[in-house]
Amino acid sequence: MIGNIILGAFVPLVVDKFKNSNKNETVDSLLDEHKKNKIRMEMAEADAKVLQEIAIARRIELAEEVQIEEYYDLEGKGNLGVEVKKDGGNLGISGTGKRVSKRIFKFSGVNRELLETTSQLSQATDNALS
Secondary structure: OHHHHHHHHHHHHHHHHHHHOOOOOOHHHHHHHHHHHHHHHHHHHHHHHHHHHHHHHHHHHHEEEEEEEEEEEEEEEEEEEEEEEOOEEEEEEEEEEEEEEEEEEEEEEEOHHHHHHHHHHHHHHHHHHO
């Protein structure tokens, strides 16, 4: 979902950039543009995650019953190597890690009273701003 939003927003920008690019552009200017685009994509991804969390919170708020299952897993590997020679030696350490998390939300029913109250508050706010 988030990936589709990001791709949908930035693919046309990249295509237009290449269509309209000046053939005399230097590699440095292209690398700078690449860095800027990467930052824009990271910001768009962060925004999409925030919007997703807000939507989940809203759905939790309006649900009659909510079941949340969360799974967390940490995985790590490490290596240690020692090499001794007559004229010296080596010591090497390496490691990798991976964190996996998964959330499953199950919603049932709608809290009608809260939905109605929220709707009335929205209308009152709209009327006050008009």
